[in-house]
Amino acid sequence: MSQPYVVHLNPVAFQLGPVQVHWYGLMYLLGFFGAIVLGEYRRRRGRLPVSREALSDLFFYGMMGVIVGGRVWYMLFYYAGGPRWIWTDPLALFKVWDGGMSFHGGLLGVLAASLWWSRRHKLHFFDTVDFVAPLIPLGLGLGRLGNFINGELWGKPGTVPWAMVFPQAHGEDVQYVAGHPAWAEALQRYGGLPRHPSELYELALEGVVMFAVLWLVSMKPRPRYLVSGLFALMYGCFRFAVEFVRVPDPQLGYLFGTSWVTMGQMQSLPLVVVGLLLLWMSRRAPVLPLAEGGAKG
Numbered sequence: 642m643s644q645p646y647v648v649h650l651n652p653v654a655f656q657l658g659p660v661q662v663h664w665y666g667l668m669y670l671l672g673f674f675g676a677i678v679l680g681e682y683r684r685r686r687g688r689l690p691v692s693r694e695a696l697s698d699l700f701f702y703g704m705m706g707v708i709v710g711g712r713v714w715y716m717l718f719y720y721a722g723g724p725r726w727i728w729t730d731p732l733a734l735f736k737v738w739d740g741g742m743s744f745h746g747g748l749l750g751v752l753a754a755s756l757w758w759s760r761r762h763k764l765h766f767f768d769t770v771d772f773v774a775p776l777i778p779l780g781l782g783l784g785r786l787g788n789f790i791n792g793e794l795w796g797k798p799g800t801v802p803w804a805m806v807f808p809q810a811h812g813e814d815v816q817y818v819a820g821h822p823a824w825a826e827a828l829q830r831y832g833g834l835p836r837h838p839s840e841l842y843e844l845a846l847e848g849v850v851m852f853a854v855l856w857l858v859s860m861k862p863r864p865r866y867l868v869s870g871l872f873a874l875m876y877g878c879f880r881f882a883v884e885f886v887r888v889p890d891p892q893l894g895y896l897f898g899t900s901w902v903t904m905g906q907m908q909s910l911p912l913v914v915v916g917l918l919l920l921w922m923s924r925r926a927p928v929l930p931l932a933e934g935g936a937k938g
Contacts, residue, residue, distance in 0.1 A: 643802075644831065645804050645805050645831055645835040647805070648789065648805050648807050648808070649792070649808055650664075650790045650792065652792075654667050663791075665791055668780075668786055669780070669787075671783050673700070675776075675779040675780070675783075676700065676703075676776040676779060677700050679776050680773070683772065688929075689769070689772045691764075698758065699754070699758045699769070699773075702754035702755075703754050703755065703773070706751045706754035707750055708747075709750055710746040710747050710748070710753070711744070712743075712746070715741040715743040715746060716733065716734055718746075718904060719741065719890055719892070719893065722892075745908045745909075752770065755773060770869045771865060771866070771929070774855055774872040775855035775858075775868065778848050778852035779848070781843075781848050781876075782844045782852065783848070785840045785841070785844040785847065785848060786844055789841060789844070792808065792809045793809065794839065794840055794888075795839060795840070796837025796838060796839035796886045797837055797886050798817060798821075798827075798835065798837075799835060804835030805838050806832065806835055839888075842883050846875075846879040846883065847876060851872070851876065855868060855872060862931060864923040865922075865927055865928070866926050867919075867920065867923040870915075870916045870917070870918070870919030870920035870922075870923060871920070873916030874920065876909070877909045877911075877913035877914075878913060880909040881905075881909045884906045887903075887905075889903040890904065
């Protein structure tokens, strides 16, 4: 294969005095901002009969849900050493500068915030979730782009023409070659093993494809549960598939003594089941009518 692309990008977008602003953080901000803009667009077209102020509250609570849920879930299921931090180092929960966020936990956080907000505004929970679902893939895709810029969450070694070298994986490359001598030449030639850019796979599937499908489907009023079901089913399937070419979290490795089952796959399977159930429920569910004349305020 030809010389692979080397992922060696500067994770710092810009610096203001002693403060460094990282691309990964900017991706989160852009994801939230994009959701707000698209959500207001949908609200004004009557997709949810609430005021602009009420929708702003939903986005604020949802943002808190992403941060709190994503962090707590990571600490419970992905943190090195397991949940012993709860009684040995409880302050580790707040050390967000050490990294560690989980999509599945962030999703649960958003759902919890949506449930509380829906009850407060006397709306059906799944009408809210159907409204929010098409807005999430934008943030998912931007988050994966941030992972790629950071050169993290790389894939397994591969010979595909678009395989890339991740310098931060050099230590792992050396260990891999020790057990797979056939890759020694590639390591010597390229200075690192060509790997699947799994972050870009997830950007394409969880970001671009999911956004396009959900946005197009939700352009017209649909039965309750349909959009939420599509979101859960697509994310579960896409994440489960990409995990086959993505290196698992080093502190966890593969589960159950296998060479392919990952925590990401185990946590994505329930989404596939929930997605299928919601799609089945949507067959006899009502369609939320548009607010007359579009939403006001």
